[in-house]
Amino acid sequence: MISNINTVEPHSPLLAEYLTEIKKLNAELSVLDLACGSGRNGLYLVSNGISVTFADINETSLEKISETSVNSLHFGKAELWQVDFEDENTSPLSDKGFAAVIxxxxxxxxxxxxIKASIQSGGLVIYETFTTEHPQFGRPKNPNFLLKHNELLQQFSGWEVLHYFEGTVGKGDGxxxxxxAQIVARKP
Structure with missing residues (x-):
């Protein structure tokens, strides 16, 4: 059982919407919460009995997740992985396999x-981040951190797209x- 889960900001509604699909995936493989930050989305999955690998460069964030999910770590439902995905000298996902990547x-x-190579056949990607339309609302403003129009669709062409959205939404805090842009896609 996860303690203190209410101290974490709410999870993405996409996870609740696709929870049944995620639960149908290979239970022997975990779900990767890539660049997990506070772990809000992975903690939601763990609280629903799904094994999650929390990956982030920030050791403090991982320590907070560890404190929140101490029992899940003990029972193998949560794994912490401190990693720099932007280090050009490494390929941290090259020898990894996941049921899904969020x-x-x-x-x-x-x-x-x-990311695409690390997901098992039939596995899912759930990806959501800011688009080039976002700077009018605030940070980030750097185009390196903003998706272009239809970029996620192009990246996952050939995959079965279960959900795609690109547009303006209210912030979770109101x-x-x-x-x-959001995509939920199944690997062929």
Whole structure:
């Protein structure tokens, strides 16, 4: 049982919508919460009995997740992985396999091929981040961190797209708007 889960901001509604699909995936493989930050999305999955690998460069974030999910770590439902996905001298996903990969509010384009390769056949990607329309609402403003129009669709062409959205949504805290693209796709 996860303690203190209410201290973490709410998970993405996409995870609740596709929870049944995620539960149908290979239970022997975990779901990768890539660049997990506070772990809000992975913690939601763990609280629903799904094994998650929380991966982030920030050791403090991982320590907070560890404190939140101490029992899940003990029972093998959560694994912590401190990793720099942007280190050009490494390929951290090259020898890994996951039932699914979830990515929220993070974009490092050189990872797309590695993300796709690390997902088992029939596995899922759930990806949501800001688009080039977002700077009118706030940070980030750097185009390196903003998806171009239909970029996620292009990256996952050939995959079965279960959900795609690109546009403006309200922030989860009710304080303004944000421009995002979302995809849920199954690997062939």
């Amino acid at each position: 990515v929220y509010r993070y974009l490092h384009r050189p990872l797309f091929d590695s 304080q303004g708007s944000q421009a995002v």
